[in-house]
Amino acid sequence: MLSDSEKLERLFELYEKKMYATAFQILQDVGQAEDAVxxxxxxxxxxxxxxKSPESxxxxxxxxxxxxxxxxxxYRKNQREWENVFYDPEDVFKNQKMSNDRGMDTVEDRHVIQRALLALDTKYREVLELKCYFGLSHREIAMLLEVSEDTVAKRYERAKRIAIKMIGDGTCA
Incomplete structure (x- = not known):
């Protein structure tokens, strides 16, 4: 049986390079990929x-x-920092007005959408969140989830259709 320090050393030997590659695919920055690892x-x-077993x-x-x-x-931290660099109070007002024009102005509406997303199958919710919340491309999502771009595109379309249907039918209300 390996001690925790031996296990950690073995994990590093086995996975450090793969983990770095995964982080670099997401972040596209050497230093940040190292930080992520x-x-x-x-x-x-x-x-x-x-x-139990580092090799399992x-x-x-x-x-x-x-x-x-x-x-x-x-990645999220980078996005928040980038958005703060270009913060303009006028943009916030315009975005709020657009949101209100689309009927998304109540807390209840946001809760309905949140419940719809939570009710989605994990594989669909994951793609929807990575696309809409993180702003990742189909290619980036495919690399992250280790599936094809076509699979990502199909899951994204299905997720949107299912969520819209649930919201429209009141299924998640």
Whole structure:
């Protein structure tokens, strides 16, 4: 049985390069990809007791999820910082007016949409969130989820159609 430090060392040997490649695909920046790998290993350290075998498929999937999460967190931070650089109060007013014009002005409307998204199958919700919330392209989502671009496009269209139907029917109300 490996100690936690031996397990961590083995995890690093097995997954560091793959994790870096995954982070770089998302972030397109060497330094930030390295930061994401570091953040991911810090997160992994708190779950060492759950890792039985560093070589197992379960551990591999866990490591992929952790690095994706760490890289997406950095991506989100970048987006927020970028948006703050170009913050214009007039734009906020215009966006609020457009939102109100579309009938999305009440908390209840936002809750209906949120419930619809939560009711979606995970594979559809994940694509919808990556596309709409993170602004990733079909290509980027395909690399992140390790599926084809065609699969991403089909899941995105289905997710939109299902969510719109649920909202329209009141299924999620």
């Amino acid at each position: 570091q953040d991911a290993f810090i997160r992994v350290m708190s779950h060492m007791n759950q890792i 498929q379960e551990t591999k999937h866990f490591m992929i999820k952790v690095i994706r999460s760490a890289a997406i967190d950095i």
